[in-house]
C-alpha cells in the first residue's frame with residue numbers, strides 16, 4: 001500500500017524509524033529493501049490492487065505512513081475517533097479489525 005520510493009526512504013532512515021533506531025546488517029537491509037520494492041504498490045507484482053491503493057498520490061511520493069494515503073483515508077474516514085482510541089488503540093492496529101491482515105487479506 002506504499003510506493004517503492006516510500007520503502008526506499010524508510011529503509012534509508014532506519015536510524016529514525018518512527019523514533020526507533022533499527023540496527024541491521026547492510027546485507028539484511030539490502031535484502032529487505034529488495035523485497036519491499038519488488039512488492040510495493042507501484043510494482044508489477046501489486047498490479048491493479050496496487051494502482052488502487054496508490055491512487056491520488058503525487059508522482060514520486062515517498063510518504064511513510066499507509067494511513068496518510070488518500071485511499072486509506074477514503075476507506076477508513078467513517079470510523080469515529082472513539083472507536084479507534086478506545087476499542088483498537090490506533091488505526092495502525094490493522095489486525096484488530098482485519099483478522100486476515102497477516103496474510104494480506106483486508107476484506108473482513
Ligand code: HEC
Nearest residue numbers: 066075076079083088090091092093094096097098106107
Ligand atoms: C477500527 C477498524 C479498522 C482498523 C484499525 C483498520 N481498518 Fe481497514 N477497514 C476497516 C473497515 C470497516 C473497512 C471497510 C470500509 C468500507 O467498506 O468502505 C476497511 C477497509 C480497508 C481496506 C479496503 C478493503 C477492500 O477490500 O476494499 C484496506 C486495504 C484496509 N482497510 C487496510 C487497512 C490497514 C493496512 C490498516 C492498518 C494500517 C487498517 N485497514 C486498519 C476497518 C479498519
